[in-house]
Amino acid sequence: DQQVKQNSPSLSVQEGRISILNCDYTNSMFDYFLWYKKYPAEGPTFLISISSIKDKNEDGRFTVFLNKSAKHLSLHIVPSQPGDSAVYFCAASGQGGSNYKLTFGKGTLLTVNP
Amino acid sequence: NAGVTQTPKFRILKIGQSMTLQCTQDMNHNYMYWYRQDPGMGLKLIYYSVGAGITDKGEVPNGYNVSRSTTEDFPLRLELAAPSQTSVYFCASSYRLVDGTSGKISYEQYFGPGTRLTVT
Numbered sequence: 001d002q003q004v005k006q007n008s009p010s011l012s013v014q015e016g017r018i019s020i021l022n023c024d025y026t027n028s029m030f031d032y033f034l035w036y037k038k039y040p041a042e043g044p045t046f047l048i049s050i051s052s053i054k055d056k057n058e059d060g061r062f063t064v065f066l067n068k069s070a071k072h073l074s075l076h077i078v079p080s081q082p083g084d085s086a087v088y089f090c091a092a093s094g095q096g097g098s099n100y101k102l103t104f105g106k107g108t109l110l111t112v113n114p
Numbered sequence: 115n116a117g118v119t120q121t122p123k124f125r126i127l128k129i130g131q132s133m134t135l136q137c138t139q140d141m142n143h144n145y146m147y148w149y150r151q152d153p154g155m156g157l158k159l160i161y162y163s164v165g166a167g168i169t170d171k172g173e174v175p176n177g178y179n180v181s182r183s184t185t186e187d188f189p190l191r192l193e194l195a196a197p198s199q200t201s202v203y204f205c206a207s208s209y210r211l212v213d214g215t216s217g218k219i220s221y222e223q224y225f226g227p228g229t230r231l232t233v234t
Contacts, residue, residue, distance in 0.1 A: 009154070032220050043118070043204050043225030044157070051218050089156060093221065100145050100164065100208060100221040101172075104156035 003027045004092050006105035014113055019077040021108050023090030026071065031094035034102065035064060035075050038087045048075070052094070080112045116140055118226035120205050126232045127195040135190040135229050137205030145208045145221060146188040147172075148180065150201040151228075157204065163188055195233045203229045 005024045013019045023033075031052035036044035050057040050064045050073065057064050063076045077084055090105040121136045139146065144165045149157040159172030163182040177199055179191040188207075192199060208221040 004156070006156075032218070034222065036225075041228070043206075043227045045225065046222050049220065049222065051213065051216065051220065053216055053218065099219065100210070101147075101159060101162060102221075102223060106154065106156040 001026070002105075003030075004090055004103050004105040006088075006090055006108050008108050009106070010109040010111070012111045012113060013080050015082055016079045019075075019080045019084065019110055019112065021075040021077075021088050021090075021110065023073045023075075023105055024071055025073075025092050027092070027103075028071070029094055030092040030103075032092065032099065033064070033066060033073050034091045034093075035062075036089040036091060036104075038089065038107070044089055047088070077110075080110075082112050082114050085110055085112045118205055118207055118224055120203075120226035120229050122229060123227070124230045126234065127192075129195060129197065129233060131195050132191070132193050133195070133231075135192070135203055135205075135231075137188045137190065137226060138186050139188075139205075139207040139224070140186065141207060141209070141224065142185060143207035143209045143224070144185065145210075145223075146182065147206040147208075147223065148178070148188070148190045149204045149206065150174065150199075151204060152201050160190065160203075192231075197233050199231065200233045201231060203231060 034049040035047040038044040087107040091102040147162045148160040161180040205226040206223040208223040
């Protein structure tokens with residue numbers, strides 16, 4: 001059973017517009033959430049994270065929002081750029097004492113069109 | 115500072131052959147991980163290690179073995195390769211980070227570039 005779900009396999013947006021990537025989780029023990037970005041033939045790279053004590057975290061063009069009651073988080077990219085085209089993975093940790101382990105979603109392929 | 119390095123980048127194995135995927139990190143991280151990624155799927159944890167000499171199974175350990183004799187190296191061994199092991203393998207490492215304001219502990223994982231393995 002998937003504990004971290006990214007229900008949109010792909011998303012296409014125009015350059016300069018907002019990209020919104022969504023992620024849902026089922027395990028209420030998760031308390032730390034991360035987004036990773038992956039280009040083809042490369043390993044995932046860390047993008048941004050949020051702790052459950054916050055509902056928003058910003059880093060430049062990237063903002064992550066967390067809605068604990070809905071067990072939902074989203075990544076906003078504003079403005080979107082062609083170089084943002086990649087697969088984005090949502091990940092979560094916090095299962096008891098093993099919070100060094102991450103559970104990943106299946107990823108969303110973002111395509112930003114010039 | 116090379117981060118996490120993996121060798122080889124690509125490999126084709128015949129069914130029943132064995133091989134070792136190498137992973138090295140130069141960040142002095144205690145925690146290391148092996149994942150596999152199948153097409154259209156997320157990353158599945160194979161094995162992990164919380165420090166030299168300590169390893170444990172992840173979500174999909176069958177058909178694999180690991181060792182951790184040093185902090186830097188975490189090789190993944192495939193014995194009797196099967197077509198189901200065709201995948202992209204990623205090694206990662208992390209360290210324990212304590213938030214100065216909240217006291218919360220978090221771990222951000224750093225990934226290697228991956229090894230694409232095909233078993234035919």
